[in-house]
Amino acid sequence: MSDWTAADLPSFAGRTVIVTGANSGLGLVTARELARVGATTILAVRNLDRGRTAAATMTGDVQVRELDLQNLASVRAFADGVEHVDVLINNAGIMAVPYAQTADGFESQIGTNHLGHFALTNLLLPRITDRVVTVSSMMHLFGRVNLKDLNWKARPYLAWPAYGQSKLANLLFTSELQRKLTASGSSVRALVAHPGYSATNLQGQTGGFGDRLTGLGNRMIATDADFGARQTLFAVAQDLPGDSFIGPKYSTRGPSGPTWRSPLARDRAKAAALWTLSEQLTGTEFPL
Numbered sequence: 001m002s003d004w005t006a007a008d009l010p011s012f013a014g015r016t017v018i019v020t021g022a023n024s025g026l027g028l029v030t031a032r033e034l035a036r037v038g039a040t041t042i043l044a045v046r047n048l049d050r051g052r053t054a055a056a057t058m059t060g061d062v063q064v065r066e067l068d069l070q071n072l073a074s075v076r077a078f079a080d081g082v083e084h085v086d087v088l089i090n091n092a093g094i095m096a097v098p099y100a101q102t103a104d105g106f107e108s109q110i111g112t113n114h115l116g117h118f119a120l121t122n123l124l125l126p127r128i129t130d131r132v133v134t135v136s137s138m139m140h141l142f143g144r145v146n147l148k149d150l151n152w153k154a155r156p157y158l159a160w161p162a163y164g165q166s167k168l169a170n171l172l173f174t175s176e177l178q179r180k181l182t183a184s185g186s187s188v189r190a191l192v193a194h195p196g197y198s199a200t201n202l203q204g205q206t207g208g209f210g211d212r213l214t215g216l217g218n219r220m221i222a223t224d225a226d227f228g229a230r231q232t233l234f235a236v237a238q239d240l241p242g243d244s245f246i247g248p249k250y251s252t253r254g255p256s257g258p259t260w261r262s263p264l265a266r267d268r269a270k271a272a273a274l275w276t277l278s279e280q281l282t283g284t285e286f287p288l
Helices: 023-035 050-057 070-081 108-126 140-141 160-186 208-220 225-239 268-282
Strands: 016-018 039-047 063-068 085-090 128-135 191-192 245-248 254-259
Touching: 016 023, 016 108, 023 039, 023 225, 039 050, 039 070, 050 063, 063 085, 070 108, 085 108, 085 225, 108 128, 108 160, 108 268, 128 160, 128 225, 140 160, 160 268, 191 225, 225 245, 225 254
Parallel strands: 016 039, 016 085, 039 063, 085 128, 128 191, 191 245
Antiparallel strands: 245 254
């Protein structure tokens, strides 16, 4: 652990970085800081107007491109337009929202937070030179990945358990991706980070008691988006082994560094099975 901050970022001149969900919150700060140190930074966003507004607050070579993770056709179109990328940051996400389906019929949280990024990563992987960093959450501790009903079609939908499932899926995805990269002889690394508890626009989307609870949490224990994004930036910039999980030392606060994950997040058989199911659902596979 260290007192590392975004001010310690090295130069990223000559490097290209993609940040999904970069128009607000953690993604905006992550993109802003990487652009500041010279990266060609691609803001992959669903709303182009909001993306352009965010880009106007940044310095350097910043590009805005459309990406809707809830639509696999959009994911494929975005990937087709990328010739080269050094770092892919799978940051975009939704949290504890009411039940909805993506364009492809996935439950919206697993569809956005996991399956959309799964497809994007596989489609871009032949053009990625350095690493893939995916943003998870300590809410993975409350997640259970149900391979028989990943999309909540056979059981009553519960917003928070669905979110926890998607965040656990991020960790399982990263572990299995790193195993596949290592087996293929690739030097690309897969890492995962969590922000602690940062007050961002993710909160306030659940309705009723959930919004009141997160509002209280924001006032009592939350950090700001700069602190949350610091964990992602640490994973992007530091020389770390593949499958590292980065977060604040004390879960919500403290210096950035490798942190712990739940026993379920270390289940290699579940990670492999989730990968196979995700390939079937998205029509994409490991390309190396």
